[in-house]
Amino acid sequence: MKEMRNRSSLNIVRLHEDTGFIRDIVSSSEGARILSCIQCGTCSASCPVFEVMDYPPRQIFAMIREGMKHRVLLSITPWICASCYKCTVNCPAKINITEVMYRLKRMCIKEQIVSKKTDASRFYSIFLNQVRKSGRTYELGLMFKYMMFHHPLKLLQQVPHGISMMISGSLSLFPEHIKNAKVFHRITDHALMLEKV
Ligand code: SF4
Numbered sequence: 001m002k003e004m005r006n007r008s009s010l011n012i013v014r015l016h017e018d019t020g021f022i023r024d025i026v027s028s029s030e031g032a033r034i035l036s037c038i039q040c041g042t043c044s045a046s047c048p049v050f051e052v053m054d055y056p057p058r059q060i061f062a063m064i065r066e067g068m069k070h071r072v073l074l075s076i077t078p079w080i081c082a083s084c085y086k087c088t089v090n091c092p093a094k095i096n097i098t099e100v101m102y103r104l105k106r107m108c109i110k111e112q113i114v115s116k117k118t119d120a121s122r123f124y125s126i127f128l129n130q131v132r133k134s135g136r137t138y139e140l141g142l143m144f145k146y147m148m149f150h151h152p153l154k155l156l157q158q159v160p161h162g163i164s165m166m167i168s169g170s171l172s173l174f175p176e177h178i179k180n181a182k183v184f185h186r187i188t189d190h191a192l193m194l195e196k197v
């Protein structure tokens with residue numbers, strides 16, 4: 001009896017979790033057609049990087065439909081996705097797979113879900129903050145900040161490469177700033193507001 005009660009309360013929890021996650025995705029413009037997935041596997045077969053993903057795209061869509069929120073958000077698949085749009089072009093159900101991958105990444109960042117299998121979300125955050133500040137990428141600063149906090153020992157190994165790249169002129173010592181940075185900030189602020197999940 002106790003076990004049945006536990007099981008039914010677990011089901012209630014799972015139902016709430018599942019419903020919220022699926023609703024979030026299905027109600028978005030990117031995921032509106034996700035329930036039409038026929039599990040044909042064309043997306044996985046088209047994907048040039050599926051071999052290094054932990055779950056191929058077809059499986060990610062099956063898990064989303066099952067409401068397996070944490071397994072999906074802890075997967076490295078969205079972070080490995082190279083945004084080539086091959087799967088989206090080939091999907092017979094016309095599901096915007098690439099944009100769903102972006103949505104999953106935004107959900108991870110918003111809910112601060114960080115997979116132990118990849119630190120790509122941290123890299124993205126550092127990159128975004130930097131571009132928002134100057135309007136340009138600043139490779140030296142990006143690599144320094146990222147590696148200093150996440151791979152300090154590897155940073156030392158990279159110093160000789162960095163110096164030779166600076167000497168050859170392919171790495172700039174100082175960041176460059178665009179003109180009208182204020183206008184650019186307004187554009188990025190607006191884009192971030194639109195992208196809120
Ligand atoms: S190609 Fe489209 S329909 Fe087929 S498994 Fe992938 S998402 Fe589903």
Ligand code: SF4
Binds near residue numbers: 047049080081085
């Ligand atoms: S967009 Fe991403 S998931 Fe789709 S085929 Fe390209 S790399 Fe694979």
